[in-house]
Amino acid sequence: MPAIELISKDDLEQFKNELFAELRRMGIRSQGPAIQNKEWIKSYEVRKLLNISPGTLQNLRINGTLHYTKIGGILYYKTEDINKLLENNLR
Template sequence: MSDILTKDDLRQFGLLLINDLRKIVEKAEINEKDTIHPEWLKSRVVRKLMDMSPGSLQNLRVTGKVRFKKVLGSYYYNKQDLSNLFSEDK
C-alpha cells in the first residue's frame, strides 16, 4: 500500500520544520553569547552602550582611535580601546 502525500501534509511538515529551525536558532543565539570573546563588541552594541551614531563610530574607526575587525560585513570593536577613549589623561 502506498502512502500519498497531500498539500496539507507538506504544509504541516513545513510548519514543524520552521518551528524546529527557530528553536535551533534561539539556542545558538544563547550559546553564542557565552562563546563570543567579550573583548570584541559588535557595532550595534557599542552604539547602544555609548549612545553614539553610526557616523561617530565610523569616525573612531577611520581615525584609528579604536581597533576593529570586519567579519562577514559586521564590524567588531575592541572593548579595551573603547574604555581607553574616556580614561586617557589629556
C-alpha cells in the same frame, strides 16, 4: 461607575522593587555588565554603550581612534579598546 484608585509613591516603590526582583530571578540584567564581560562587541553594542550615532562610530574608525576587526561584513571592537578610549578622554 468604577471607583478611582490613587497610587502613592510607596506603592510605586514597592512595585519597582518587586519588578526588579522578578527580573533578577529571571536572569535579565542591564546591557552594560553583559557587554563589559565580552572581549569583542559589535557596532550596535558600541553605539549603545557610548550613546553615539553610526556616523560618529564611523569617524572614530576612519581617524584611527577606535580599532576594529571586520569579519564577513560585521565589525567587531575590543572592549579593552573602548575602555581605553573612555579613560583617555576623562576630563
